[in-house]
Amino acid sequence: MTSxxxxxxxxxxxxxxxxxxTKIYSARGARTLAVENVSLAIEPGEFIVLLxxxxxxxxxxxxxxxxxxxxxxxxxxxxxxxxxxxxxxxDHAALGSLGFVFQDANLLAWRSVWRNIxxxxxxxxxxxPQRRARAAxxxxxxxxxxxxDALPRALSGGMRQRVAIARALAANPGVLLMDxxxxxxxxxxxxxxxxxxxxxxxxxxxxxxxxxxxxxxxAFLADRIVVMSPRPGRIQRVIExxxxxxxxxxxxxxxxxxALTAELRDELGER
Ligand SMILES: Nc1ncnc2c1ncn2[C@@H]1O[C@H](COP(=O)(O)OP(=O)(O)O)[C@@H](O)[C@H]1O
Ligand SMILES: [Mg+2]
Numbered sequence: 001m002t003s004x005x006x007x008x009x010x011x012x013x014x015x016x017x018x019x020x021x022t023k024i025y026s027a028r029g030a031r032t033l034a035v036e037n038v039s040l041a042i043e044p045g046e047f048i049v050l051l052x053x054x055x056x057x058x059x060x061x062x063x064x065x066x067x068x069x070x071x072x073x074x075x076x077x078x079x080x081x082x083x084x085x086x087x088x089x090x091d092h093a094a095l096g097s098l099g100f101v102f103q104d105a106n107l108l109a110w111r112s113v114w115r116n117i118x119x120x121x122x123x124x125x126x127x128x129p130q131r132r133a134r135a136a137x138x139x140x141x142x143x144x145x146x147x148x149d150a151l152p153r154a155l156s157g158g159m160r161q162r163v164a165i166a167r168a169l170a171a172n173p174g175v176l177l178m179d180x181x182x183x184x185x186x187x188x189x190x191x192x193x194x195x196x197x198x199x200x201x202x203x204x205x206x207x208x209x210x211x212x213x214x215x216x217x218x219a220f221l222a223d224r225i226v227v228m229s230p231r232p233g234r235i236q237r238v239i240e241x242x243x244x245x246x247x248x249x250x251x252x253x254x255x256x257x258x259a260l261t262a263e264l265r266d267e268l269g270e271r
Pocket of ligand 1: 025026027032033034052053054055056057058059060061233
């Protein structure tokens, strides 16, 4: 096999494109138009945040991008390659270039940190010394040096999400898809994780699509914020965020940051 190791560093992100993507759920006769006619072109290495209230189709959109749910209509491409075939089955090669992080870390309780991180490599048939070396490098990158042999129950919530991020990066995907990854963490841990994620992104230049309903998280992290509106889930507005990087924690005190968050609150109808 072609080795997914090591991290390819800068420029390894893949492009994503959505063209007229619609999702209608049908369950026992009831039809829900969850996502309607979403078109968006995402550049390789771009950091996109999907922002919106609960129920506006963010998770549905992310699942479709992740090969977990085929669109009812429309087309999704990863690095120019169609993600689904005519029967709605996800393309295997495209799937290999996607990494997922959810709100819950979903770690295997009986596996140590390094063996959780290395799980995707085990699936790919990478040998143990290489798996361990890659997991150790990733653990360092996410700030878990010294915890390689710990079990998940010994970790805090933030540390578990660090493991989940490292695991999502293990097979060196071109795209990282994150669904409210820090939604269950306390505010301070969440700020730490935002800084960490920015660092990882600056180093790896993966394409990231992150879902959140936190306005400040969106403004802090994104290159572009895609504001979604509910019933049906549509793109309401796309806002470019051009604060220079790396962004420091103190950015939140900047009047331009505050102007942006005020604008986002207006978009979401929060005042
Ligand atoms: N499996 C499903 N079956 C039927 N309806 C669903 C399903 N998943 C989500 N929905 C509906 O689709 C809409 C969008 O949901 P979702 O994508 O989870 O939104 P968000 O992540 O923004 O909260 C909601 O109205 C939700 O109730
Ligand atoms: Mg959701």
